[in-house]
Amino acid sequence: MTNPDRYFYTDHPLEKGFLVGVDMRSTRFRAGTLSTEDSLEELAALAATADVEVLGGAIQRLNKPNPATLIGSGKVQSLKEYKAELDIEVFIFDDELSPRQQRGLEKELEVKVLDRTALILDIFARHARTKEGQLQVELAQLEYRLPRLTRLWTHLARQAGGRAGGAQGGVGVRGPGETQLEVDRREINRRIAALKDNLEKVRGHRARHRARRKQQHVPVIAVVGYTNAGKSTLLNTLVQQAGLESGGAPIYVADRLFATLDPTTRRIILPAGREVLVSDTVGFIQKLPTQLVAAFRATLEEVTEADLLLHVVDITHPNAAGQAQAVAETLRRIEATHIPVLTVFNKMDVFSGDAAEAQSQLAAYADSIPVSAKTGFGLPNLLARIEAQLQRQMVSLRLFLPYAEGQLVSLLHDEAVIETEFHDEHGTHLTATVPEQLASRFEPYLEK
């Protein structure tokens, strides 16, 4: 398959990789919302995005994880055989490995061993374009590496051993290695503190920006969804169909995971003329690493501070239900469950059935909106639904505004739906539906 986007990575030669999944019999040790097979398939897509040529994969059923190597020793032996046979350069585990397990496996297999988290961090590091994205990825990577630093120590120790008197030079080797480890650890901690400082500034900046937007009473809609669901495509098409003329450059779209990391916001006009902001941002995935969720706080606040979420589901994906569930779980993790959600079934142009079949496939989302971000199908309906939803998020008020408050009356004419209005000698009596976030401004003028 030729992929026009691959020119990005021509300087990264493909590494030969082998995937390993474990099927835990007990739910206590299970993570994620997909079956082990589907999760491994997703891992293969992640590996391909990171320029790994996947030559095979294996699944082991386990009662409980082996603390030393996660998988059992028999399975480790068979991985060794695959390695020799296929020239494997990297083993990628679908589940998070403890520092000890990673070390144990690398020692046994004598080759690089990664887990899903490290792979995702690697992809994020490659795709981060803005300063904010890069800071966040670096923070996540360092947080991930810090407890794994002893690995570095074994490498250093081996080097020192080579120089300073052979393999059994225990004491002499341990000394410098440990000192080095302490230095590394201190340095990493310093860097982490500096990154956190910088990111606090980014957060402050974003918060001030949002506060300004709030003052202008423009509702913010965040597009969320599983990676590759079509979020960026949807925003681009919305801008084409309903955007302001100065829409800005189209957002990068690609058939690969985590194409978008950094938030982009665009203005669009709803059918009745109201202006809203729509922002597209990083996609979610099952087993999303905790380090990433924590480090991406500044970016994710664009989601948690939104007035409405559009949850984009790729309805053609065989795991659409598991993916939607993973998104719901992530929204819980980032504490965004208080925000109303409209679910959008995307890629209807290549879905085999009609809207009713899509609905029956994901019955939990009975109220979803079928669209094709690619062809524009269903977007007028989506815009109408967004408008109705925002309308619902408005409050009904009965007001009396003295003539001196002419400004507030114009604000109502701009932002509210006015049901009745009449004037007397002192001012204006109105009943109006007002955006919730504006209601407090009118509190002094509520009519009993």
Ligand SMILES: Nc1nc2c(ncn2[C@@H]2O[C@H](COP(=O)(O)OP(=O)(O)OP(=O)(O)O)[C@@H](O)[C@H]2O)c(=O)[nH]1
């Ligand atoms: N057939 C079809 N393909 C679509 C549609 N929407 C998006 N795609 C394709 O799906 C792939 C992913 O689209 P993106 O818009 O980059 O998806 P995303 O959700 O922004 O993905 P990330 O940023 O990587 O999380 C691209 O190849 C798009 O062309 C659609 O309505 N129909």
Ligand SMILES: [Mg+2]
């Ligand atoms: Mg995107």
